[in-house]
Amino acid sequence: MDPETAQRKMTELVDRTASELRGEWVTTQGPDYVDSCTLPDGGEGANWVYLITRTDEGGSPDNDAATVTSTWQSAGMTVERVADPDGPVVVGRGGASTALIDLYAFPGKYTLEAESLCFPGSADEIEEEQSSGS
Known part of the structure; x- marks a missing residue:
């Protein structure tokens, strides 16, 4: 896998998921935020992190969690749905697009x-490299 x-694969999945959930999403971090990870062979690697939020009231957290579960x-x-007192949390792992993706579908803040x-x-x-602009 190259950077x-x-x-691109991560961004496409996040964008597709946000599009299905509709609403106005704001980028909080990324998609060019880089973090460290461990490659399957145990070597040092890097990955991108992308975080977006939506604060409008709308949608149904339970229905949106079901939509996301099906999409992923x-x-x-x-895909695992986790119980949270604030609302549904859906966590997806594996597949060809991301290592991990999660949705916190809390009323008023996704x-x-x-x-x-x-x-x-x-x-x-x-x-x-990013900070030096090269």
Whole structure:
């Protein structure tokens, strides 16, 4: 997996999910925020993190959680719905698009966060490259 493909696949899944849930989403972090991860062979890797939020009132958290569950399962992910007193939380893992994606469907505030697949590289070096503009 290369950095560009990892970022594109993650961004496409987040954007598709947000589009299905409708509403006005605001980017809080990413999709070019880089973090460290461990490659399958145990080596150092990097991944992208993308976080968007929606604060409008609208939609039904339970229905939206079911929609997201179906979307992510059809993308080949293992999906788990977690009970939370504030509202449904849906976590997706696996598949070809992301390492992890989750939706917090709380009334009045939705949060959608994804971590891309891990790719070879150093998060620190990528961050340095980004800040120096190269």
